[in-house]
Amino acid sequence: MTESPAQPQDAIKNLYLFFAQLFLKEVDAPLLERIRSGELRAPLEEAGMDLKFLEGDAQAALDGLAVEYSALFVQPGSFPPFQSVAQGGRYLTPDADQVELFYQKYGFEYRKEYPKLFPDHLGLELWFIASLIEAEQKAKAANRTQDEGVYAAARAEFLKKHVAAWAPKYFETAARMTKHPFYLPMIEFAAAFIDSEIERANV
Amino acid sequence: MKFNRRNFLKIGAAAGAALAATGKPVSAMELSPGGKSVNKQGVERKKVPYTCMTCNIEDGGIAYVENDRIVKLEGNPKHPGNRGRLCAKGNAGLLHVYDPERVLYPLKRVGKRGEGKWKRISWEEGLNEVAGKIRAHLKSGKPRKEIAFKWGRNRTHGFIDRWMNALGSPTTMNHTSVCESSKKMGMQPTWGPDIETPDFANTKYIINFGSNILEAAYFHNPYAQRIMDGVAGNKAKMVTFDVRLSNTAAKSDEWHPVFPGTDGVVALAMANVIMSEGLYDAQFINDWVNVSADELKAHLAQYTPEMAENYSGVKAEDIVRIAREFATAKPATTYTYRGPCKHLYGSYNERSAMLLPIITGNIERKGGYCLPRGMGWNGVSPSPEHPHEHSKLHQPDNYPLAGHHVSHHIAFQLLKGEEKVAIWMDYYDNPAYTFPSSHVWEKVYQDEKIIPYFVTFSPIISETSQYADIILPDVSYLERNDPENMPSDLLPWISLRQPVIKPLGESMEFRETIRQLALKIDPDGSLNIKKYFDYGSSENYMKMHFDGVAGLKELGGYEWLKKNGVYPDYGDLSPADYKYYKGGKAVEPEYGLHMKEDANGKVTVGGKKRAGFGTPSGKIEVKTDFYGKAGFNPMPVFKAHPWHWSGGKKILKYGQMVLTTFKWNVHTQARTANVKLLTEIVHKNPAWINSKTAAKLGIKDNDLVRITSGVGHMVTRANVTESIHPDVVAVSTACGHTAGGRFAQAMNNAKADAWARDDDPDLKNIWWNDKGVHPNAIIPVCTDPIGGSQGWFDAVVTVEKAKSGDKYGDVVASVEKAVAFYEETLTYNVAGKNHKKMHPELANAPQAEPVKVVSRGDYREFDPVQLA
Amino acid sequence: MARNVMVVNLERCIGCQACTVACKTENKVGIGRWRTMVRVMEKGRYPNAKRYFFPTLCNQCGNCEKASKRNGGAMFSRRPDGIVAFDQAKAKKDADGVYERAAVEACPVEAISWDKVSGLPDKCDFCAHRVDAGLMPACVQTCIGKARVFGDLDDPNSEVSQLLAKHGVQTAKPKEKCPGVFYLGLDQMFADNLEGFKEITGADVLSGKVKMQQA
Numbered sequence A: 001m002t003e004s005p006a007q008p009q010d011a012i013k014n015l016y017l018f019f020a021q022l023f024l025k026e027v028d029a030p031l032l033e034r035i036r037s038g039e040l041r042a043p044l045e046e047a048g049m050d051l052k053f054l055e056g057d058a059q060a061a062l063d064g065l066a067v068e069y070s071a072l073f074v075q076p077g078s079f080p081p082f083q084s085v086a087q088g089g090r091y092l093t094p095d096a097d098q099v100e101l102f103y104q105k106y107g108f109e110y111r112k113e114y115p116k117l118f119p120d121h122l123g124l125e126l127w128f129i130a131s132l133i134e135a136e137q138k139a140k141a142a143n144r145t146q147d148e149g150v151y152a153a154a155r156a157e158f159l160k161k162h163v164a165a166w167a168p169k170y171f172e173t174a175a176r177m178t179k180h181p182f183y184l185p186m187i188e189f190a191a192a193f194i195d196s197e198i199e200r201a202n203v
Numbered sequence B: 001m002k003f004n005r006r007n008f009l010k011i012g013a014a015a016g017a018a019l020a021a022t023g024k025p026v027s028a029m030e031l032s033p034g035g036k037s038v039n040k041q042g043v044e045r046k047k048v049p050y051t052c053m054t055c056n057i058e059d060g061g062i063a064y065v066e067n068d069r070i071v072k073l074e075g076n077p078k079h080p081g082n083r084g085r086l087c088a089k090g091n092a093g094l095l096h097v098y099d100p101e102r103v104l105y106p107l108k109r110v111g112k113r114g115e116g117k118w119k120r121i122s123w124e125e126g127l128n129e130v131a132g133k134i135r136a137h138l139k140s141g142k143p144r145k146e147i148a149f150k151w152g153r154n155r156t157h158g159f160i161d162r163w164m165n166a167l168g169s170p171t172t173m174n175h176t177s178v179c180e181s182s183k184k185m186g187m188q189p190t191w192g193p194d195i196e197t198p199d200f201a202n203t204k205y206i207i208n209f210g211s212n213i214l215e216a217a218y219f220h221n222p223y224a225q226r227i228m229d230g231v232a233g234n235k236a237k238m239v240t241f242d243v244r245l246s247n248t249a250a251k252s253d254e255w256h257p258v259f260p261g262t263d264g265v266v267a268l269a270m271a272n273v274i275m276s277e278g279l280y281d282a283q284f285i286n287d288w289v290n291v292s293a294d295e296l297k298a299h300l301a302q303y304t305p306e307m308a309e310n311y312s313g314v315k316a317e318d319i320v321r322i323a324r325e326f327a328t329a330k331p332a333t334t335y336t337y338r339g340p341c342k343h344l345y346g347s348y349n350e351r352s353a354m355l356l357p358i359i360t361g362n363i364e365r366k367g368g369y370c371l372p373r374g375m376g377w378n379g380v381s382p383s384p385e386h387p388h389e390h391s392k393l394h395q396p397d398n399y400p401l402a403g404h405h406v407s408h409h410i411a412f413q414l415l416k417g418e419e420k421v422a423i424w425m426d427y428y429d430n431p432a433y434t435f436p437s438s439h440v441w442e443k444v445y446q447d448e449k450i451i452p453y454f455v456t457f458s459p460i461i462s463e464t465s466q467y468a469d470i471i472l473p474d475v476s477y478l479e480r481n482d483p484e485n486m487p488s489d490l491l492p493w494i495s496l497r498q499p500v501i502k503p504l505g506e507s508m509e510f511r512e513t514i515r516q517l518a519l520k521i522d523p524d525g526s527l528n529i530k531k532y533f534d535y536g537s538s539e540n541y542m543k544m545h546f547d548g549v550a551g552l553k554e555l556g557g558y559e560w561l562k563k564n565g566v567y568p569d570y571g572d573l574s575p576a577d578y579k580y581y582k583g584g585k586a587v588e589p590e591y592g593l594h595m596k597e598d599a600n601g602k603v604t605v606g607g608k609k610r611a612g613f614g615t616p617s618g619k620i621e622v623k624t625d626f627y628g629k630a631g632f633n634p635m636p637v638f639k640a641h642p643w644h645w646s647g648g649k650k651i652l653k654y655g656q657m658v659l660t661t662f663k664w665n666v667h668t669q670a671r672t673a674n675v676k677l678l679t680e681i682v683h684k685n686p687a688w689i690n691s692k693t694a695a696k697l698g699i700k701d702n703d704l705v706r707i708t709s710g711v712g713h714m715v716t717r718a719n720v721t722e723s724i725h726p727d728v729v730a731v732s733t734a735c736g737h738t739a740g741g742r743f744a745q746a747m748n749n750a751k752a753d754a755w756a757r758d759d760d761p762d763l764k765n766i767w768w769n770d771k772g773v774h775p776n777a778i779i780p781v782c783t784d785p786i787g788g789s790q791g792w793f794d795a796v797v798t799v800e801k802a803k804s805g806d807k808y809g810d811v812v813a814s815v816e817k818a819v820a821f822y823e824e825t826l827t828y829n830v831a832g833k834n835h836k837k838m839h840p841e842l843a844n845a846p847q848a849e850p851v852k853v854v855s856r857g858d859y860r861e862f863d864p865v866q867l868a
Numbered sequence C: 001m002a003r004n005v006m007v008v009n010l011e012r013c014i015g016c017q018a019c020t021v022a023c024k025t026e027n028k029v030g031i032g033r034w035r036t037m038v039r040v041m042e043k044g045r046y047p048n049a050k051r052y053f054f055p056t057l058c059n060q061c062g063n064c065e066k067a068s069k070r071n072g073g074a075m076f077s078r079r080p081d082g083i084v085a086f087d088q089a090k091a092k093k094d095a096d097g098v099y100e101r102a103a104v105e106a107c108p109v110e111a112i113s114w115d116k117v118s119g120l121p122d123k124c125d126f127c128a129h130r131v132d133a134g135l136m137p138a139c140v141q142t143c144i145g146k147a148r149v150f151g152d153l154d155d156p157n158s159e160v161s162q163l164l165a166k167h168g169v170q171t172a173k174p175k176e177k178c179p180g181v182f183y184l185g186l187d188q189m190f191a192d193n194l195e196g197f198k199e200i201t202g203a204d205v206l207s208g209k210v211k212m213q214q215a
Ligand code: SF4
Pocket: B052, B053, B054, B055, B056, B057, B058, B059, B082, B085, B086, B087, B088, B089, B090, B091, B219, B220, B221, B222
C-alpha cells in the first residue's frame, strides 16, 4: 500500500470514528453487515479475527453483541467507559467538565442525542479526536496553516492529557472482563491503536 | 491477533463510511481555532432545597450544586423536623446519584430470568413494549386485576393509586406489613391517627418499649435531637426495654432486657400498678376514655408485676418502681416505634403500651404523648375512582382488621394460585431481600408461569429487580418531584422534593415514566386513562398540589416552595436552643388539640363541645368495637407466643433462642449497601450472642456458628457480647447482599478479577472482605392476625457451633418449609383453628360480625370512623 | 484574636456517625481513612452492660507541626486562630515519606491518616475553609445530638467558653499544652480505661493556665 500523505490521515481519522462508534453504541444492523460481509471483513480477518460466529440470523447476532455490549459498558457490574468512572469511581467527576471544556475550547459541542452520555465517554473522546483531524484537514485544504497547527497540537494535547490518562488502563481492565470473540479483539485492537497514537503524540 | 500500523490503516480505510448510521454526537459549532473559552470555574455554588429520602423520614435538605454537580448535602435549617441536620445516610446521599452501578438506560432481558443478560433499549422501545402489553390486556377483556403493582417505598402521595385506579386494577400491593402495620392497627382504633408525636424535648420521663429511635425508625433524626434535648437538656429519665442493648438502650438511664414479645405484659402490669395504686389521672380518664377507671382496674388486675416478671424477666419490683416513677414524673411519654408490634398479636402489645400515657393523662400535654400534626396540599383532579373488583393480593381473606394489608403473604398466595397475574410492576421494592422467607419471593419472581411479565422501575439491579423482564430506570431521590409531610415535629410542615440536578443519563422520574406510559396506552382517551395524565409535566403536577394551599398561595405557591423547600417559614433557628424565633419570640407548638372547642365535637367537657379524637365516640377507645366486632378482644391484652410459652412456662430447648433483627444508624433496609461511606462503617452482621449462653454452647467470639430455623439455616460468625438477652440471638439487616453493587458485596481489589473493575481508587481501599450474611430467608412468616404485621422477632432458632462442611455465608432455606409456616400462621387468623384457642376469654362473646375493611389504596388507608 | 476550639459533650453523643460521614463528604475523605470517627466501646457485664461513644479528631495540639519541622517538613502550620492547618502541596516528598511520617507518629491521638490517593497525610483542620467563610465545621453543622460545639474561646460569651466555664472538661491526652478539643462528661470509668485520660477543669483553660502555643 502506498501511503499518500492524505490517505493515512483519513484512515487514522476513520479508525477513530470506527472505535468511537463501537464504544458509543451497540453494533447496529448496517455495521453488522459491513463487519460480517462487507468491506470490513477482510481486513479484520487479516488482523486475525474469527468472524464466523456472526454468521446466520442477523437479529440473533445483533442481540448477542448487544448483550455483551451491555455487560461490558452499560449495566450495573459493567465498566462504563467514562473517564470519570475510570479515574474517580463515579459518574460526572470534574474530569468530565475538563473534557467538555476541551471540546468547547476548540469549538465543538456534544449534542446530547441518543444515547444520552456524559462528555467524558470513551466514544466521545475518540470522536472528538477524529473531529480535530477533520478540522485539521479542512484547514489544510483552505491553506489556513496556522489553524492546521493549532488543531494538530490540540489533538496531541488531548491525547496526552485525557485519553492517555485513562484509556490504556481502561482497555486493560475491560479486556480482562470479556472473552467475547468480537469485543475482546476489538478492545485489544483499540488498545494497540490508542497506544500507538499516544506514542506518536509523544514524539 | 496482530495489530500494526498497516492493519490500522487498512481497517481505517475500510471503516470510512461506517458512521452514517450513528448520527454525529460531536459536531462543529465554530471552526476557528481557539474558539470560545467557556470558563466553568467560578460559577457560583447553587443552593437547592430538597426533601431527603434515603430513609422514609423526609427531612429537609439543601443541596449545594457546582457545575450541575451535587457537591455537598446539608440539612435545611428551615425544616422544623430535622432543623438543619442530616443523619449519616442523609449526608452520604449524593453517592446514590453518581454510583456507576446505577441503571441509566432502559434494559431488556435477553437470557433466562435472573441470568443477568441485558440489552440496552431506547425509551421509545421500552415504553412501547410496556404500554403495548398493558393496552393489550385492557383490551382483551381479561380481569383488570391481573395487572399488579407492588411498591416498597411510595412517597408519591397518591400517584401510584392514580395509576392503578386509572388502569382499573385493585391489585396495588404495599410493604407495610413488614414494617409498622400492627402499630397502626393498634393505634388507629384507639385514638384515630396511626402514629404519635411525643414531645421528647419537654418531657421528664420516657419509657421506651423496643424502639431504637436513636439509630433508625420514625423519626430517627428529628427525634434523636429532641430526645437528647430532653435527656441531656431537660434532665429527663429514659428507661428502655429491649432484647438488645441498642444505641438507644445505651443512652438510656436504665436498660431492661426483656424476653422477646413481652413488653406488652410489662406495660399492662405497669398500668395495673398505676390504676391499683391510684396514680392515674381520674379526670382525664373520666373525660376522655371510653371505659371507667373501675372497669380498667378490673381488667388490668390479672396482669400482676409477678406475672409480667415471669414472662419478661424484668423484676416485679422494677416494674412497680418504674410504673410509679412514670405516673408521678409529669410530663411523661412512651415510645414504641416499632418493636412491640412486630410479634404475633403485636397490635395488642401496641394498645397495651398506649395505656400508660392515657391513664396518666399525658395525652396532648407539653412534654407528653401528642397527636400527630399534619398539613396537606390539594389533590390533583380529575382523579380516577377506586376500582370495584377485589384482589386477594391487595387484601387477603380473614384479616378483617389488617387495614394496611398483609404484603408478606403475597408470594405464598401466588404460589398457591389464589390470584392470577398478567403484568407485574415493581417500584422501590426488594422483597427478595427484605421480606421474611425471601427465597420464596425469589422463586415466585423466577417463575414465568406465576409472573408472566415483570416490569421494574428500579434504578439498581437488586435481589428483586434482577428477575425483571424490562427495567425502566427511575431516578435517585435527588432528581425527582414529590410533595411531602410527616408529623416529625409538633410544628406541622409540608415540603417539596424537587430535582436538584437533571436526571443522569437517560434515567427518568417514575412519575414521568407513568405519564408517558398512560398516554401511550390511551392515546385518544377512549380507555378513560388519558385524562388523568394530561397534566403536562411533574412540575405542573406539583404546581397543582401546592399553588392553592392557603397561606402558601399568598407567598407565591409552588415557586416559593421551590426556593424555600419547606412551608411554613417558622422564623430563624436559634443555635442556642434550637427553637425558631419570630419577632424575638420563640415559636411554640399548640397543645391540647382534643380540647379545642368544636361545634361538631362528639364529646362535651367543661360544658363545651370539644374536637376530641378520631374515633366513633370521639374519646380514646381503650375498649374498641372494631376489635370486638371482628372477633378479637376489645381490651388491651397479652397473648404469650405459643412458640415460646406453654401454660406460662418457657418452652425453649437447649440451644434454642429467639432470632431478632435490627437496623444500624448508617443503613436503611436495602438501598444503602452500595454507599461506600456507609458500608465502610457497617458491612458485616455477626450474630450477637450473650456471653453466658455462648459459654454454655461452647461458642467463642468470632466462631463460625450455624443458626437453624424451621425454614433453613445460615452460617455466620458469633459476636459474643454482654449486650443481649441470653435467650436471644440478633442478626442485623442491611448486610449480606447477593446483588446491588461492589461495595454492597465487598468486591474489593482482591476480587477484582471476578468483578473485573478497579476504577474507583477506593476499591483498593476496601479494607474489609466480609459482606455479612443476610438472615431473612430463614425467618418464617408469622403474622399478627389483627394488624397483619410480620412478627420479625418471633422465630425460634437453634444456635450451635458450625458443623463440618459449613462455610461462612451459607444460607440454605426450603420453600416447602416456608410454606408450612405460612399455612400455620393462617390458623391464627379469625377463621383459623388457633384463633379460639388463643382467645379463651372470648368464648362467651357474641359471634363476630363480618367487618369490611375500607381500602383506599393509600398508605394511611384504615379509617376507623369510616368503618363504623 | 480568635481561638477556635471544639467541645464535645459526650452526654449528647448518640454515636450516629452523621459527623463521620459529613466530614468525609465535605473534605472528600476516601474510605480506609478518617479525619474524625466515633469510636464505640462497651463495658460491663450483662445486664449492666454499657456502651460509650467517643468522637475522636485532631486535637490541634501542634505536635505534628513540630515533628514535621524537626525533620525538615513544611506542610503543617499553626494558624493564629489555633487551627493546625496543612498544605499537601508543601509536603516534602521523599521515597519513604520520612518527613511527614514523623508528623503522623508524633500525633498523640492518631488523628492523621494517609491519603492513599495523594500518598500524603491528611487530618482534621477544623474545616478551616468553612470557618474562614463564617461557617461551622461540617461535623458540628450536622451533629444530631448537638454534642459537638465549636467556637471562639477568647469570646467569653461563646457557647464553648460558657460550657468550659461551667463544666469539668477533659482532653484526650493530658500532657498536651494547647488542646483545641475538649470533652464534657467523659465518664471516669471510661477515662480510666483509656490510658492517659485526665480531667482538667474548664477554669484552667480559661484562666490561661493551659496555654496555647503559638508556632
Ligand atoms: S433520618 Fe437521615 S435518611 Fe432519614 S430523612 Fe433524615 S436525614 Fe434523610
